[in-house]
Amino acid sequence: MEEVSIRTQEHQAFYDITGKVQSVVRERGVEDGVCVVFSPHTTAGVTLNENWDESVQHDMGLGLNAISPSRSEYRHGEGNSPAHLKTSLIGSSEMIFIEGGELVLGRWQGIYLAEFDGPRSRKVFVKVLAGSA
């Protein structure tokens, strides 16, 4: 298991970690397998989405704010319940196949740490499982 560190700068933003994950895969030298990227946080998740036009990430953040706003009935004292809910909606991990030693991503797909309660020091764990049937 490798740890990748990310220092987030915003309260909410998507950070492209594709290059860092690909580096871990290359170091492992696995030709065929699966790479798992996992966030150990409860207010930051991992997702795959478009890496070409940054406005997609802007729009996703805006849409998530509309889906999971602050609500007066919320009880959690830290006030970050909207971030907890966003994390469970987006998810804590992604799996990406490895073929020929490289991540198999779609043409427009990047791997993102989704920060919902920053800025903070975050990390993701990366594990490479070798082999397939």
Add this chain to the structure above:
Amino acid sequence: MEEVSIRTQEHQAFYDITGKVQSVVRERGVEDGVCVVFSPHTTAGVTLNENWDESVQHDMGLGLNAISPSRSEYRHGEGNSPAHLKTSLIGSSEMIFIEGGELVLGRWQGIYLAEFDGPRSRKVFVKVLAGSA
């Protein structure tokens, strides 16, 4: 890794790909393991849900439209930001266990390609990981 192709017919719809995934698993001849189904697209995901009453898929599409509508503040020029957000909410992959050479799904569970920006030619990648502890 196997590729499964799906020609979607609607702008938004759920396509049952359970049979196609099961075929890949049978070809592999793996008795015990895990099957991973992955969408390389950023406006189409993969999900598990009820395969008995089609009205469930109708209702899920309707609910997703209410959750992720077009918003005037969106910037992405292609106009499909609602589809990008739906994809990150639903997710890009699913894992299903294999026992006795067959997918282990609940009685009502099917595997669906969730099209959010069709009609298009789509594909999903299927990988079978053999063995468990």
Add this chain to the structure above:
Amino acid sequence: MEEVSIRTQEHQAFYDITGKVQSVVRERGVEDGVCVVFSPHTTAGVTLNENWDESVQHDMGLGLNAISPSRSEYRHGEGNSPAHLKTSLIGSSEMIFIEGGELVLGRWQGIYLAEFDGPRSRKVFVKVLAGSA
């Protein structure tokens, strides 16, 4: 594959199954690998979130009800379409790494069965994949 049973008591609630999953991992005696937790239901999912302050789970339930309410246009006769949609949003499975024979979870992370249409008898499947590259 192991089966973990949960008798849910509420229509909607989050049940902490971390200890039960950890027990399965310990029985397997796997030092290094990945644990997959899978819900075979279409109105109950699996998610990771904060296990310290129970008000987080309260708030997540309340937020999910706002996101996925009953809608008059829904067709599914059983009336539980909001629960089906919540399940696809939250997801049916989680992957957690194993190092030194223990689940690798963040300080505040617990594994939850998310019940959206209880009370019912539910189960989750747990599989341990040994090894990594």
